[in-house]
Each structure stands twice: as structure tokens, then as C-alpha cells.
Amino acid sequence: MTNTSPPVLDIRNLRVEYPLANGSTLTAVKNIDLTIQPGEIHALVGESGAGKTTVGNALMGLLQAPGKIVAGSISIAGKPIDVRTGRTEGIIPGRDVGAIFQDPMTSLNPLFTVESQLCEGMLTHLNISGREARARALDLMKAVGIPEPERRLGSYPHQLSGGQRQRVVIATALACDPKLIVADEPTTALDVSVQAQILKLIRELADARGVGVLLVTHNMGVVAEIADRVTIMQNGDVVESGSALEVLTAPKAPYARTLISAVPPIDTRLERLPVPSDETKTTRKARDAVRRNSTKGDTARTGDVILDVRNLCVEYGRHSLIPGRKASVFKAVKDVSFDVRRGEIFGLVGESGCGKTTVANTIAGLVTQSSGDIDFQGTALGARRGKSVRQSLQMVFQDPYSALNPRLRINATIAEPILFYNLASTAEQARQDARTLLEAVGLPAETGTRFSHAFSGGQRQRIAIARALGPRPSMLICDEPTSALDVSVQAQLLNLLKDLRDLAGLSMLFISHDLAVIRQMCDRVAVMKAGEIVELADTETLFTAPKHDYTRELLRLAPSLDRILCNESNATSLRR
Amino acid sequence: MIRILSVRLLQALLVMLAVTAIAFIMFRFVGDPVAAMVREGATQAEKDALRATLGLDKPLVLQFIEFVGRVLRGDLGTSFRYQQPVASLLMSRLPATLELVIIATVMALAIGIPLGVLCALKPQAVLSRLTQSMTLVGISMPTFVTGLLLILIFAVNLRWLPSSGRGDLVDLGFWQSGFLTASGLKSLILPSITLALFQLTLIMRLVRSEMIDVLSSDYIRFAFARGLPRSYIYGRLALRNALMPVVTVTGLQIGQLIAFAIVTETVFQWPGMGLLFTNAVGYPDVPVLAAYLLFVGFLFVLINMIVDVLYTFIDPRLRTK
Known part of the structure; x- marks a missing residue:
């Protein structure tokens, strides 16, 4: 220049x-x-x-x-x-x-x-x-x-x-x-x-x-x-x-x-993201304990449908005070159907406002559907649901800073759902379980006596995951679990979630706007746009041969490290 | 816009109906007015005659419907004590209270807002610290103590200002105003300071905390990043955002002041509505009490509606496209 x-x-x-x-x-x-x-x-x-x-x-x-x-x-x-x-x-x-x-x-x-x-x-x-x-x-x-x-x-x-x-x-x-x-x-x-x-x-x-x-x-x-x-x-x-x-x-x-x-590639799927593993002797032992707990009495095979969503519609809006007048209704989710199999990570991807979080909230019971059926392990999910259903569906939220109660010590945070679902006979037992879970997600057990503000964002998200694992769920709903975190932390957490899936036979509904993360994590993916699923396919099929225009558009626009560099090297090789 | 207004109006009507029902029930359950009104040793026939003149012998539902009808026509009944129509009684007292409240509110806003801004911008300045500690006193000292202290200093010892009453009034026909004479204005000073002190503190603290909030917002940082002059950022950009909740609070406070200026009016023997109300409680003058309840309910509903409408003017986000 x-x-x-x-x-x-x-x-x-x-x-x-x-x-x-x-x-x-x-x-x-x-x-x-x-x-x-x-x-x-x-x-x-x-x-x-x-x-x-x-x-x-x-x-x-x-x-x-x-x-x-x-x-x-x-x-x-x-x-x-x-x-x-x-x-x-x-x-x-x-x-x-x-x-x-x-x-x-x-x-x-x-x-x-x-x-x-x-x-x-x-x-x-x-x-x-x-x-x-x-x-x-x-x-x-x-x-x-x-x-x-x-x-x-x-x-x-x-x-x-x-x-x-x-x-x-x-x-x-x-x-x-x-x-x-x-x-x-x-x-x-x-x-x-x-x-x-x-x-x-x-x-x-x-x-x-x-x-x-x-x-x-x-x-x-x-x-x-x-x-x-x-x-x-x-x-x-x-x-x-x-x-x-x-x-x-x-x-x-x-x-x-x-x-x-640590940046997840969008063009290839890696078994694990290349970051230093956090698996040590302690975590391995703790994870074994978690595995023993979670497989107790679990006879179902992997591959069975665990969650079946049929024609789900969710509407937000107020009813008009004047009778006969149509209320202003916003249809957040329109006629969405998909299923999640046992041991599978199912991805929901889309831009903001496409309804992916509403789907997650509806399945978790935070929002009630206006029509459509959700079948979870043979139970129909509506506004009121039994304790066992609530226990086996747990959620990890996007923002780890607001997801933890700042006035509870971490042990108490994790032990709370364990005690609520009577999974431990004594409070001491529940605290012991909490310590094991902390170790399983890669945090030292003695940190459990601290409050959440003593932890970084990534560590807080680990704690939130430990809390979600406490009630021994069969399905985890992860709503943008890593979008508030740095790349290297994100890579560690994605690895952790994969480990836990393999370990506890968990199914996951994984929501993200980041296609690269979806590619690394999910077995199957549904692409949502304006409340509807426009394409649902195996992850590899979706990324290699997208059918819908919108999917292609998303893939084309996603800024990606490797593709640009790929183009550059192609260009330079052509020049030669 | 029209839809929002009509929904608001409907809600207001429902609230007013509920208030009317409560006012009506008061008649039935706050003692027997007949027993209080007749002379001692009156015969049963005399009592019955009085009961009939007051309309208290008819069925309850009929009485309520008649009551609502009378209220709608502006007929709030006859005071047991003064034997005058309650409506004209209220109207004769209203100017005194309104003038007091207007002055107090203006004073609270005119002093509270600049002080609040100052305390937010320069928390270490001497004036800010002084204001902070003074307002603590202002908020924790009961109104009657402030009032009595002011009377003691300015009326009794210094003899600068009158200690009670409204001074000379000018009758404008429907309104007796103290604004137009020197003694009227002088009489207003002490009671309005007493009344304003609490509001002033409240507004100052509100402005301060809102201002601190707004100053840490992205759009103010963005304004600094664009190199806009400080006075412009503080005085125009930030203050406008900080004043939004002040509108709500001021509205509600005006209602509070009009309805409950009782203590101040008692201390300064101010012939306003508060004094009318305290006297009515002691008697018990039920028509006045009921009318007062209706009036206060109406006032709050009205002020809330005005605040709502004002909001749509201040905040463009509330205006529908």
C-alpha cells in the first residue's frame, strides 16, 4: 500500500x-x-x-x-x-x-x-x-x-x-x-x-x-x-x-x-473440539457415579422416540375486551412437528424471533400451547404436568449470569432440585450428590460453598448444567447455552455436553442461532423461520445438501473462518 | 390510541362504580345518622319522620340506585352537620386546597428536579451531600413537626408570616383566590413549604436514581462517544429519559396532596377540604365523608388517565403507528 x-x-x-x-x-x-x-x-x-x-x-x-x-x-x-x-x-x-x-x-x-x-x-x-x-x-x-x-x-x-x-x-x-x-x-x-x-x-x-x-x-x-x-x-x-x-x-x-x-468449524464435524480436556481422575470418578445414578432402572433402548411434538401452535396476545372483536394475536409457533429420540441431540436453529425459544419454553412447561400435542415418554404434556415429567425434563438457560440465585450457595443451588424430587434421603446426602455433580462438570467440589458471583460465565454455565442434572433427567433442553460465552469456554462446554449425553444417556433439545455450533453438536436439525419448520434433516445432510432456500441462505451468510480461508487458498492456487 | 383511551375510560367507570358502592355502604354502616341528628329525648314519631325525609326507610337496592342517580346529577346529599348541600360545601373548600397543592407541587418540582440532577452528576459536591442529608431529615420528619417548627420560627419569633388562615381573599364568583392579595400570598408560604417538603424529597431522590440509571445507559455513552457537549447530554438527552417516572409519581402525589393535606391544613387552620374532612369524621357527618370518598376516587382516576395520556406524548414507543 x-x-x-x-x-x-x-x-x-x-x-x-x-x-x-x-x-x-x-x-x-x-x-x-x-x-x-x-x-x-x-x-x-x-x-x-x-x-x-x-x-x-x-x-x-x-x-x-x-x-x-x-x-x-x-x-x-x-x-x-x-x-x-x-x-x-x-x-x-x-x-x-x-x-x-x-x-x-x-x-x-x-x-x-x-x-x-x-x-x-x-x-x-x-x-x-x-x-x-x-x-x-x-x-x-x-x-x-x-x-x-x-x-x-x-x-x-x-x-x-x-x-x-x-x-x-x-x-x-x-x-x-x-x-x-x-x-x-x-x-x-x-x-x-x-x-x-x-x-x-x-x-x-x-x-x-x-x-x-x-x-x-x-x-x-x-x-x-x-x-x-x-x-x-x-x-x-x-x-x-x-x-x-x-x-x-x-x-x-x-x-x-x-x-x-476453538472456533467451531461450520464445514466439518469434529468428534470433540480441540481444547484442553477437563477430564481428570476426579471428574472421571464423579461421572461414573452420575452414570450409575442415571441408568438405575432405565430399560429403554436408545433410538426410541422420547419426545414427540405434533402440530404445535403457540399464540401470544390479548383477548379483546369487546366481544366479537378479533383479538390481536401473534402466532409465535405455527404447526410445528418433530420428534427427539433417546440419546439424540436434536437441534433447533433460526434467527431471532423465529420461535425456537418458544418451542423450548412450551416443552419445558413455561408457556402453554394453544393447540397441538407434546408427547413425552408416553405422557401428554399440557399446562399441568406431574412431578415425574417435570423431573425428567430439565432446562439450561442462555444467560448463566441471571440463571443462578445469587443468594444461594452453589451446593444449595444444586441440591435444591435433588431434595425437591426426594432423590436423596437426607440433606447431607443431597449435598454429597451436589459435590459429585460439581466434579462431574469439571469444577472442584470445594467450590460448592461459594456464591455464584465468585464464578466466571463459563463456570456458572457448568453449575447450571450440574443443577439440571441433579434430578436425573432423561431430557435436557439447552436454550443457546453457549451464546453468552467466549469461544474457548464455548468449546469446553460443548465438549462437556457431549460427554454428558454419552454418559447419562440424555436426549437433548439444543437451540442455537449459530450454525457452526449446531453442526458440532446435533444429530438432527430443524431449521425454523417465522414460527415454522422449513427443513428438518440429519445434520450432515442439512449442511452438505440443504434443500430449502432459507437454509441455503443461512449457510451462505454465516461468517465462517474456514470457508473464507478455503476460498482464499483456492484463489491463490488458481493464481499459481 | 382511541382504543386505548376507550379501554381506560371503561376501567375508570368500573372503578368509580365500585367507589360509589363503598360510599353508599358507608351510609348504612357508620352509625345511625338519625340518632345523631335528632335532639335528645325525641319521640319515635319524630325519628321516623326524619328517617323518611332522609330517604332511609326505602329498600336497600332502591336506595343505591337513587344514590347513583343523585351522584350523577351532582347532588351529593345534605350535610348532617351544616345542613347545606355537600356539593356546594366541597366547592367552597376546594379552591383553598387546590391553591395550596399547586404551589406545593410547583415548589417540589422546581427545587427537586435540579437538586436530583446535581446529586446524580456530582455526588461528592458539598451541596449534593448537604441535600442528601437534609432530604433524609425531610422524609423522616412528620409534617406536623415541620409545620409547627416553621410557625414557631417565622410566625411567632420573627413575625414575618401569618401562622394560620388564608389572609385576604378575592372572590371570583366561583373561586375564592388568595393569589391576588399580598396577605393571601404571604399566608400561602408556610403551609405550602410544609406540604412540599415531602414531595420535594421524593422527587429529588427519584430524579437522582433515575438519572444515575440513565447515565450508565448505552445511548448516553454513545452520545459521549459522539462528542456532544456535556450540558446538552445531561440537560436534554438524559433528563428527558429520567423524568418519565417523575410524571407518574407527580401525578399520584398531586392526588395524595389534594386528598390528604389534612395534617397541614389542621396545623395551619387552612380552610380547605382536609379540615372539612377531619371535622366530618369527628361528627360523624356521613354525607360529607361519602362525598369525600367519591371525590378522592374520582380525582385519582382522573389523574391516572391524564398521566396515561401524557405518557403517550412523552414516550414515542407508546404511540401506536
């Missing part, structure tokens, strides 16, 4: 520290060097706590007190940030650095129109009249591809879809023609199809306007899709930095290698 203009971002030896209450300091970012050329997309990758968001916040002047820049220099488009004061003086956020946040649902103020939120930055920084600002806003709306831009300017954020809102956010970021945009997880909250559009838009804008983009993300697929260069961070340090192709195909640093190999 030939360029005479200075890099849009030049970070040298950046160090950010947070003084802690006990007098010591936490170094969030150590000695970061990073440069971005105009028109370049530079991905900053790492797991939670790696310091990647801190770098972005430092650039935007958003470091939360008491955090401060203690060393190093930052210059944006040739203008240095005064790091002595730790503030971005001389560089005005908004004018020199544009920002794109993660969740478009919350980054726009619900009480103001799109126009007002687009124009306020321009009026502050650009010294132009209201009419000029409006004209610019209209241009920006067109540039980011919002249909009916004129009308949309007068809309409030809630009247736009998630993708449109993120486009508005991108338009606001571009409003004052900044040289650099910091995009912090810009597509994490979006569906794959919308994600693909937004990534394409960011790429096009970077190319067309010569804006440098610092893309903070944890998603390797996104990196592979649009980034020119990548920096991988771990614990505030740069582990590896280089061109995207090099780093993703041939990572040199051990951590970079682990991180990249």
Missing part, C-alpha cells in the same frame, strides 16, 4: 491502568502498538477481559474513571492525544473518531427521532446550519442503505428493525467525516443475515471513504469476513499481530492457535 497520508491511528506503547480499592492497580492494557492506514479494517480480537474494549474506549475518551492512560502515545490522523492528562484533548470524539456500539437496540435514545440524533453531532462539531445538517443526514441515510430515508428521518428508533438501527448508528458515526471509526462488536447482537449486510456496509464504507476501522470483536468469522489486519490480545497484551490471512491460517503464538482452533 502506498500512502503519503499519515496513518489514521497510531498507538505506541499504550498502557491503561485502573487503580483498585485496595491500593494496587489493575493493568487493563499493557504496551499496545497498533497502526491503521486509511481504508483499512483492523480487527482487535480476544476473549472477555483481554482489554480490547478498553483500547477502543481509550480512543473515544470513554475510559471509565478511575481508569486512565498512564503511558504511551495515541495519534489519530496525525493529531496526538494528550496522554498526560489521560484525556483526548485536541481530538474530539465524534468529529475525529466515530463510534459504533454493540447493541443497536440500546445505543439510540428512544425518546428522540433519528433526524435529531443524526444532526446533533453535526451541529455541534461542523458549524453548519440546521438545513445543511438535514441534507447531510439524508445523504448519510442513503449511504448506509436505509429504504425511504426521507420518511425514516422522522422515525423513532423503536420503529426501525435492529439492522436499520445499526445502519442509523453507522450513519451517526460517519456524520462528521471522522478518519477513524471504532466499532465495538458491531454485529454481535444481530442475526446472521443482518450481520452479513452490516459487515458488507462497513467494508464498502471503509473502501469508499478511506475511513480506518478498528473492529473490536470476539468473532473469528467476522474477522475472516472483512478484516485486513488482526491483532490478538490476551490479558491486556498483544499476543500476535499481522495480516488477517496469515494470522488466521498460520497463527504463531500458542494462545492464538488455541483461540483459533
Whole structure:
């Protein structure tokens, strides 16, 4: 790349520290060097706590007190940030650095129109009249591809879809023609199809306007899709930095290698994801105990149908007060039928709002179906269900942070359902069982005396799984169990769930929006769209020979590490 | 929009009917008014005659239907004690209470909101700390103590302000106002401060916690990331979001103030509705009590509806497309 203009971002030896209450300091970012050329997309990758968001916040002047820049220099488009004061003086956020946040649902103020939120930055920084600002806003709306831009300017954020809102956010970021945009997880909250559009838009804008983009993300697929260069961070340090192709195909640093190999591939199915196994002598012993418990009196063969869902319909809505008037009803699930066999992991995949979680909640008894039958081990499931049914159907929720009662010790959390279903004769016995379960999911038994806040997200999800296993269920419903977790943690948990399936003969209903995860986990998959199943097939068949257009669309749009790299290597081999 | 309003109206009507029923039942079970009204040693014939004039000899259901009919016509009965129509009695007292409540509410909002914002933005500032501790006193001190202290200081010792009554009034025909004379305004000061203190504390604390919440939201961080001026972010973007629950609370508080300004009115001998009500309880003047119950029910239903409608104006998410 030939360029005479200075890099849009030049970070040298950046160090950010947070003084802690006990007098010591936490170094969030150590000695970061990073440069971005105009028109370049530079991905900053790492797991939670790696310091990647801190770098972005430092650039935007958003470091939360008491955090401060203690060393190093930052210059944006040739203008240095005064790091002595730790503030971005001389560089005005908004004018020199544009920002794109993660969740478009919350980054726009619900009480103001799109126009007002687009124009306020321009009026502050650009010294132009209201009419000029409006004209610019209209241009920006067109540039980011919002249909009916004129009308949309007068809309409030809630009247736009998630993708449109993120486009508005991108338009606001571009409003004052900044040289650099910091995009912090810009597509994490979006569906794959919308994600693909937004990534394409960011790429096009970077190319067309010569804006440098610092893309903070944890998603390797996104990196592979649009980034020119990548920096991988771990614990505030740069582990590896280089061109995207090099780093993703041939990572040199051990951590970079682990991180990249933990990404579940979408094109092949692996028996286990290549992460360090957590199976030790203790876990093996504990798992043997769990197996003995779960197979007691279990005579059914694998392969029998355990759950049979027929013509399931679920409607949400209010009944009209006025008789004879039709109530406003939203059909969340329309005529869905599938079955799950014993020992099988059955996947439900689809975009947000497609009804997959409603199906799970209906089977779990959290929502009642408006029509249709659910047959579970020969019992019809309706609004009221017996204790034995409830015992053998357990659920693992998406967000491990809110799924555990913060006021209960972990032992008590796990022992609670065991005692409720009279599976232990004494409280002491139940606590013993809880300890065994903790060991079985790979946590030391003595951690059971702690409260949930002492654990990381991945550990909490393990605890939630242990709790679900307590009542010795025959079926586990997992609703996006890993979508709130980092890739390496996700890989460990997926391995764990597979182990437990083999161990306890569990059947699983596994819900995810992530096709790669589905491919790794499931035996059969149903693809849902707008409340209906559009395709149901064996996982291998579905991924290799998808029949429905929508499935093909989803597969095409899913950002994937290996496919992009595959294309690249094909291209290079052709060139040779 | 119209659908929401009509559903609201229907609910309001049901609530009012229930309140009317309770008011009616009060007549039947709060003592025998006849025994309280006749002179001592009255004959049975005299009592029966009075019972008939009051309409208390008819069947219960008929009495209720008549009662609802009378209420709808605005006839709330005749006070046992004053022997005047209750409706005109209420109307003569209403201006006093309303003027007091309006001043108190304006005062609470005008002082409470800026203080709340200040406490949220600069929790370490001297004024914030002072406000925080003062409002703690304000919220924990009973109204009559505040009122008596104010009287002691400003009326008895300093002799700056009157200690009781409404001062000189100007009669506007349907409304007797104290707003138009100096002594009327002076008389308003102490009682309205007393009445406002609790609301002020409540609003200040509410604004503070809402503001702290809003400031940590993504859209405010996004506003900072766009480099908008602080005053604009705090004063316009954040405050507007923070004030939404204040609308609800202020609405309900106005209802509370009008209905239950009793203590303040008693302390300052303010001739408002609260005083009418306390006197009625002692007597027992059942028509006044029942009318008061109806009035308070109506007030709350009305205020809730106004708040609901206001909300749709403030929050675009509630406006249907």
C-alpha cells in the first residue's frame, strides 16, 4: 500500500491502568502498538477481559474513571492525544473518531427521532446550519442503505428493525467525516443475515471513504469476513499481530492457535473440539457415579422416540375486551412437528424471533400451547404436568449470569432440585450428590460453598448444567447455552455436553442461532423461520445438501473462518 | 390510541362504580345518622319522620340506585352537620386546597428536579451531600413537626408570616383566590413549604436514581462517544429519559396532596377540604365523608388517565403507528 497520508491511528506503547480499592492497580492494557492506514479494517480480537474494549474506549475518551492512560502515545490522523492528562484533548470524539456500539437496540435514545440524533453531532462539531445538517443526514441515510430515508428521518428508533438501527448508528458515526471509526462488536447482537449486510456496509464504507476501522470483536468469522489486519490480545497484551490471512491460517503464538482452533468449524464435524480436556481422575470418578445414578432402572433402548411434538401452535396476545372483536394475536409457533429420540441431540436453529425459544419454553412447561400435542415418554404434556415429567425434563438457560440465585450457595443451588424430587434421603446426602455433580462438570467440589458471583460465565454455565442434572433427567433442553460465552469456554462446554449425553444417556433439545455450533453438536436439525419448520434433516445432510432456500441462505451468510480461508487458498492456487 | 383511551375510560367507570358502592355502604354502616341528628329525648314519631325525609326507610337496592342517580346529577346529599348541600360545601373548600397543592407541587418540582440532577452528576459536591442529608431529615420528619417548627420560627419569633388562615381573599364568583392579595400570598408560604417538603424529597431522590440509571445507559455513552457537549447530554438527552417516572409519581402525589393535606391544613387552620374532612369524621357527618370518598376516587382516576395520556406524548414507543 502506498500512502503519503499519515496513518489514521497510531498507538505506541499504550498502557491503561485502573487503580483498585485496595491500593494496587489493575493493568487493563499493557504496551499496545497498533497502526491503521486509511481504508483499512483492523480487527482487535480476544476473549472477555483481554482489554480490547478498553483500547477502543481509550480512543473515544470513554475510559471509565478511575481508569486512565498512564503511558504511551495515541495519534489519530496525525493529531496526538494528550496522554498526560489521560484525556483526548485536541481530538474530539465524534468529529475525529466515530463510534459504533454493540447493541443497536440500546445505543439510540428512544425518546428522540433519528433526524435529531443524526444532526446533533453535526451541529455541534461542523458549524453548519440546521438545513445543511438535514441534507447531510439524508445523504448519510442513503449511504448506509436505509429504504425511504426521507420518511425514516422522522422515525423513532423503536420503529426501525435492529439492522436499520445499526445502519442509523453507522450513519451517526460517519456524520462528521471522522478518519477513524471504532466499532465495538458491531454485529454481535444481530442475526446472521443482518450481520452479513452490516459487515458488507462497513467494508464498502471503509473502501469508499478511506475511513480506518478498528473492529473490536470476539468473532473469528467476522474477522475472516472483512478484516485486513488482526491483532490478538490476551490479558491486556498483544499476543500476535499481522495480516488477517496469515494470522488466521498460520497463527504463531500458542494462545492464538488455541483461540483459533476453538472456533467451531461450520464445514466439518469434529468428534470433540480441540481444547484442553477437563477430564481428570476426579471428574472421571464423579461421572461414573452420575452414570450409575442415571441408568438405575432405565430399560429403554436408545433410538426410541422420547419426545414427540405434533402440530404445535403457540399464540401470544390479548383477548379483546369487546366481544366479537378479533383479538390481536401473534402466532409465535405455527404447526410445528418433530420428534427427539433417546440419546439424540436434536437441534433447533433460526434467527431471532423465529420461535425456537418458544418451542423450548412450551416443552419445558413455561408457556402453554394453544393447540397441538407434546408427547413425552408416553405422557401428554399440557399446562399441568406431574412431578415425574417435570423431573425428567430439565432446562439450561442462555444467560448463566441471571440463571443462578445469587443468594444461594452453589451446593444449595444444586441440591435444591435433588431434595425437591426426594432423590436423596437426607440433606447431607443431597449435598454429597451436589459435590459429585460439581466434579462431574469439571469444577472442584470445594467450590460448592461459594456464591455464584465468585464464578466466571463459563463456570456458572457448568453449575447450571450440574443443577439440571441433579434430578436425573432423561431430557435436557439447552436454550443457546453457549451464546453468552467466549469461544474457548464455548468449546469446553460443548465438549462437556457431549460427554454428558454419552454418559447419562440424555436426549437433548439444543437451540442455537449459530450454525457452526449446531453442526458440532446435533444429530438432527430443524431449521425454523417465522414460527415454522422449513427443513428438518440429519445434520450432515442439512449442511452438505440443504434443500430449502432459507437454509441455503443461512449457510451462505454465516461468517465462517474456514470457508473464507478455503476460498482464499483456492484463489491463490488458481493464481499459481 | 382511541382504543386505548376507550379501554381506560371503561376501567375508570368500573372503578368509580365500585367507589360509589363503598360510599353508599358507608351510609348504612357508620352509625345511625338519625340518632345523631335528632335532639335528645325525641319521640319515635319524630325519628321516623326524619328517617323518611332522609330517604332511609326505602329498600336497600332502591336506595343505591337513587344514590347513583343523585351522584350523577351532582347532588351529593345534605350535610348532617351544616345542613347545606355537600356539593356546594366541597366547592367552597376546594379552591383553598387546590391553591395550596399547586404551589406545593410547583415548589417540589422546581427545587427537586435540579437538586436530583446535581446529586446524580456530582455526588461528592458539598451541596449534593448537604441535600442528601437534609432530604433524609425531610422524609423522616412528620409534617406536623415541620409545620409547627416553621410557625414557631417565622410566625411567632420573627413575625414575618401569618401562622394560620388564608389572609385576604378575592372572590371570583366561583373561586375564592388568595393569589391576588399580598396577605393571601404571604399566608400561602408556610403551609405550602410544609406540604412540599415531602414531595420535594421524593422527587429529588427519584430524579437522582433515575438519572444515575440513565447515565450508565448505552445511548448516553454513545452520545459521549459522539462528542456532544456535556450540558446538552445531561440537560436534554438524559433528563428527558429520567423524568418519565417523575410524571407518574407527580401525578399520584398531586392526588395524595389534594386528598390528604389534612395534617397541614389542621396545623395551619387552612380552610380547605382536609379540615372539612377531619371535622366530618369527628361528627360523624356521613354525607360529607361519602362525598369525600367519591371525590378522592374520582380525582385519582382522573389523574391516572391524564398521566396515561401524557405518557403517550412523552414516550414515542407508546404511540401506536
